[in-house]
Amino acid sequence: MTVQRLSPEILGAIESAIGQNGIAADPAGMAKYLGDWAGDYRGQALAVLRPASVAEVQAVTRLCSELGLGVVPQGGNTGLVSGAIDTKGGGLIVVSLERLNAIRQIDPDNFTLRADAGCVLQTIKDACEARDCLFPLALGAQGSCQIGGNAATNAGGVNVLRYGMARDLILGLEVVLADGELWNGFSGLRKNNSGYDLKQLFIGSEGTLGIITGVEVKLFPKPAKTETAYLGLASFEAAIALFNRARRDCSDLISAFEIIGSECIDLVRLIDPAMRAPVSAPVQVLIALSSGPGIDLDALLAAFLGDAMKKGLVSDAVLATSSAQEKSFWAIREGLVEGQAKRGYHVRTDLSVRIPDIPALIEQARRFVANYHPGWIPLAYGHAGDGNIHFNVLPPAELAEHEARARGADVVAGLYEIAVGLGGSISAEHGIGRSRRKEFWAGLSPTHRRMVTALKNAFDPNGLMNPGCLLPARETIA
Amino acid sequence: MTVQRLSPEILGAIESAIGQNGIAADPAGMAKYLGDWAGDYRGQALAVLRPASVAEVQAVTRLCSELGLGVVPQGGNTGLVSGAIDTKGGGLIVVSLERLNAIRQIDPDNFTLRADAGCVLQTIKDACEARDCLFPLALGAQGSCQIGGNAATNAGGVNVLRYGMARDLILGLEVVLADGELWNGFSGLRKNNSGYDLKQLFIGSEGTLGIITGVEVKLFPKPAKTETAYLGLASFEAAIALFNRARRDCSDLISAFEIIGSECIDLVRLIDPAMRAPVSAPVQVLIALSSGPGIDLDALLAAFLGDAMKKGLVSDAVLATSSAQEKSFWAIREGLVEGQAKRGYHVRTDLSVRIPDIPALIEQARRFVANYHPGWIPLAYGHAGDGNIHFNVLPPAELAEHEARARGADVVAGLYEIAVGLGGSISAEHGIGRSRRKEFWAGLSPTHRRMVTALKNAFDPNGLMNPGCLLPARETIA
Numbered sequence A, B: 001m002t003v004q005r006l007s008p009e010i011l012g013a014i015e016s017a018i019g020q021n022g023i024a025a026d027p028a029g030m031a032k033y034l035g036d037w038a039g040d041y042r043g044q045a046l047a048v049l050r051p052a053s054v055a056e057v058q059a060v061t062r063l064c065s066e067l068g069l070g071v072v073p074q075g076g077n078t079g080l081v082s083g084a085i086d087t088k089g090g091g092l093i094v095v096s097l098e099r100l101n102a103i104r105q106i107d108p109d110n111f112t113l114r115a116d117a118g119c120v121l122q123t124i125k126d127a128c129e130a131r132d133c134l135f136p137l138a139l140g141a142q143g144s145c146q147i148g149g150n151a152a153t154n155a156g157g158v159n160v161l162r163y164g165m166a167r168d169l170i171l172g173l174e175v176v177l178a179d180g181e182l183w184n185g186f187s188g189l190r191k192n193n194s195g196y197d198l199k200q201l202f203i204g205s206e207g208t209l210g211i212i213t214g215v216e217v218k219l220f221p222k223p224a225k226t227e228t229a230y231l232g233l234a235s236f237e238a239a240i241a242l243f244n245r246a247r248r249d250c251s252d253l254i255s256a257f258e259i260i261g262s263e264c265i266d267l268v269r270l271i272d273p274a275m276r277a278p279v280s281a282p283v284q285v286l287i288a289l290s291s292g293p294g295i296d297l298d299a300l301l302a303a304f305l306g307d308a309m310k311k312g313l314v315s316d317a318v319l320a321t322s323s324a325q326e327k328s329f330w331a332i333r334e335g336l337v338e339g340q341a342k343r344g345y346h347v348r349t350d351l352s353v354r355i356p357d358i359p360a361l362i363e364q365a366r367r368f369v370a371n372y373h374p375g376w377i378p379l380a381y382g383h384a385g386d387g388n389i390h391f392n393v394l395p396p397a398e399l400a401e402h403e404a405r406a407r408g409a410d411v412v413a414g415l416y417e418i419a420v421g422l423g424g425s426i427s428a429e430h431g432i433g434r435s436r437r438k439e440f441w442a443g444l445s446p447t448h449r450r451m452v453t454a455l456k457n458a459f460d461p462n463g464l465m466n467p468g469c470l471l472p473a474r475e476t477i478a
Helices: A008-018 A027-033 A054-067 A121-130 A147-153 A236-249 A262-271 A297-310 A323-342 A355-372 A401-421 A437-442 A446-459 B008-018 B027-033 B054-067 B121-130 B147-153 B236-249 B262-271 B297-310 B323-342 B355-372 B401-421 B437-442 B446-459
Strands: A047-049 A071-074 A093-096 A103-107 A112-116 A170-177 A182-185 A210-218 A225-233 A254-261 A283-291 A316-319 A377-383 A388-394 B047-049 B071-074 B093-096 B103-107 B112-116 B170-177 B182-185 B210-218 B225-233 B254-261 B283-291 B316-319 B377-383 B388-394
Touching (some): A008 A047, A027 A093, A225 A236, A236 A254, A254 A262, A283 A297, A355 A388, B008 B047, B027 B047, B071 B210, B121 B147, B225 B236, B236 B297, B254 B323, B262 B323, B283 B323, B323 B377
Antiparallel strands (some): A170 A182, A225 A283, A377 A388, B112 B210, B254 B283, B254 B377
16 A cells, blocks of 8 residues: 555654654655656655665664655666656655765775765765776766765766776675665675675665665776777777777777767767767777876877778777867767757667677667658667667657657667667666666566565565565565 | 485486486495595585586486485585585585586677586686687686686686686576576676676575576687786785785786795795795795787886885896796796695685785784794785785694694684784685684674575575585574
C-alpha cells in the first residue's frame, strides 16, 4: 500500500532525528530534488531529507526501515536514467547526501583520498590538483555530480580508456545498510585480498542495496604533459583501425579517444555559431595523450599521426599547439551534449559493443533511422576506445514534444534491438535506473534474474532501498 | 554428519554423469590432488572428480547438491592458504578443473581472450604473445596455476602495480552455481554498466559461492621495450621515497617495483651458490619499465636514476644491458621463493599496509622477531608499489620441524598483530583459505560478518561450496 503523506507523528520523529533544517516536505522545498539535470524526468516524494552526518543517515534509514518507507538515495541528480527520481510517485522518501560534503583526507604519499558521499566531483578534482595529484574521473556533470553518486552508478566518462570507470578507481566505501547499520569498508590499502570484496556489491548498484556515505579513491600523479589532436578520417572502420594502432604505438599513454560523426557538428553550432571543427572529414577523432615529464610526448604523437596519414588511416590532423587550442577541441566534444540539451527532448542512448563492431552498430542504426523514422536526425559519437557509442536521435524540429516522445520510445526500442543483436549492451555507462529497467530485465536470463534477486533480498529483504530502480518493484519479483 | 566414504550407488551415479575416467576415489589416484604445491598441507577427500566439460561440472555439482555433499573446487593447487585442500577431512568431494583446459577464443582486435577455467596461466600468456598481445598476470606459479583459480583467488603477482590484480583483468566469467545451474557472464564488452556486476561476487570468493568454469580477460598490446634496473639503497624509507618519485617521473610505465632486504640474498645462494646481487646495499630494488615502440625508455630510466642518485636516494644502480642480464635480476627475485621452499617449513606472510607505512612494518616486524624469537631469520621483500610485503621468517636450522611449526604459529600471530596495528591486512594477495580463516574472521566487525554470511547464504544456502574455506564451517555461522 502506498502511503500518500507523512503523518505529523512521523514528521516529528524525523525532525527529532535530523532537525528541522534537514527536512523538506512542502512542494516548493522539494522541487529541486524532484527533477533531473537533463530535464527529462519529474518525480514525487513524501519528503526530502537532508541528513548532515553519517549518524543522521543511519537514523533516517533506521526510521524508514521501521516504518516500512522506501528510500531513494540522491546525489547531484545528474543521472540520465531516472535512478534518483521516482517518476511513479510510489510514496518514497528522498535522502539527499548534499550536506555530507567534506573531503575527509588526502594522502598524496599513499595516492589516496577519502571523502563524504555528497562531495562534488569537481571539488575533489581541484583538491587533488592542489596536491599535485590527479583524480581522473571526468564527465560532463562533474561540476554538480557527487562522488557517492559516481560510486553508486559506477560512472564512466572520457578517461575510462586510461583509468577505468568509477569501480576501478574506488579503494573503499562506507555504507549505511537497509536496516541503518553502518559498514566501514575503508582501509587505505592498495591491495587487500581478504574475503569477499563487499564494496563491489554497492558500486553500480544504484542505491538499491544501501546508501553510500563515504568513498575512498585511488589518485594518480598529475600528468606533466598532455598532447591533443583533432583528426579527420574517411570512415568509422578507419577510426577503429587507428585506435588499435594507437594502443600499440602510444603505449598506455592514451587518455582519451573520442569519435564524432561529422553530422554532430551542426549541433555544436547551436552553442556557438562561430564554432567550426578543425577538419571537415565525415568521421572525426579527438585523441589525447598524457604523461610524466621525461617523455617526448609531442614527438610520439606526431610520429604516430605521420605514420597513420602515410597508411591512409587519417586524412587531416591538427595538433593543439596551445592549451587554448586544446580546450577548443574539447569544446566541440562537450558542445555536443549541450547542443542536444538545447534542442529539448531527444532520444539518448549509451550503447556498447565489441570495439571492432562499432562501425556495424553505427551503420545499422543509421539505416534503421533513415528507413523507419525519416526526418529524425541521427548523431553518432562516443568513447570509441571503450566500445561505447552514444547513438542519439533528434526529432524533426516541427514535431510537437508529446508526439516526439511517443515516437521516441519506438526509436529507442529499435536501437536497443540493434545493439543486442550485435551482442552489445543497452547501458555502457549511464546505468539502468527506472527508465531502462523494463528492457534490462527483459534481456536477462532466468538464472541471472534469480541471482540479482537473491542479492537484493540478502541486503534489502524488505525492498526499501530505491524501490522501482534497476529491479522490478517488489511485488513482481518471483 | 560427515560421510566417511561414498557408497557404490553414489559412485555409480557419478560414473554415469562423467565417466569412469573422471573419477579417482582410491588413495593412489587422489594423492596428487590432496597436497599443495608448496608442500605445506595434506588433505583428504571422498573422491576426486575430473569433469571434462561444463555440462559435466553441472552434473557433478547438481548431484552433490542433491546428496548434500560438500565440494572443493580445485585449480592448479598452487595456492598458499589451503583453499583447495581440506585438511580437516570433512568428507568432501574435490572437483578438479584440469580437464577443462581449452582456450576458447582470442580476439586481438578487441583485446580479449576467453578460456576454460582449467587452462594453465602460462598457456594463456604464450597464446597471447603469439598474437602480439600481453596478458599481464604474472606470478611464480604461472606454469601450473590455472586461470579459473586465478579468478577465484583474485591472484596478484609482480605486475599488479601496472595492470592490477586478477579482478582488474577479468571482463567476464562463466560459473556453475551451487545447485548446478550455469550462469553465463561473458560479453566481450569493455564497458557494460547494466545492473549488479555479478562476476565481482565470484572473483576472490575462493570457490565458496560457485565453480568458475570459464574466464574472459582483457589483453594489452605486447610491450615493445622493457628496461630493468637493480638498485642499492640505504633504507626502506629511501625505497618508498624513490617509488613516489618513480610514479611521478616515469608516467604509468613502471611495470614492477620489487623491494628486497639484503638478508634475503643468502637464501638465493641456496639455489645457485655462484649467484651474487649486482649491488650490496642493505635495501635492494628491482624496477622495470615497459612501453610501446616510440618512447626512449632507456633515456627515461637513466635520467630518473641519475636524478635519484644525485638526490641521495639510490647509492648503486645497474641497468640491464641485455635480456640475459634482465633475467639474472629476476632470477634473484624468484630465487628467493625457491630458496625458502628449499629450507622446508618457514613462516610465510603476505602483509599489506599503506605504502608510506612499509618501513614501520618492516622495522616493527624485525624487532619483534629479534626480541621474541631470537635465532629465527627474518626476510623482508615484496611488491612495495602495492604496499605488499612478504615478511617471512626461517626457523633456526637446528630446530626440528614439529617444534618449528609449533613456534611458527606464534611468529605468525605476532606479525599479524603488527600489520593490523598499522591498519594493514593479513592477506594482501594470497587469500584466506582455511589456514587464515580464524584470524580473518576474528578481525571482522559484526556488521561485516553478517554481510559475508548473507552473501554466502544467498548463493550457497546449503553450505556445500568449499565448506570450511574463508567462512567458519556452516554450523558455527550465526
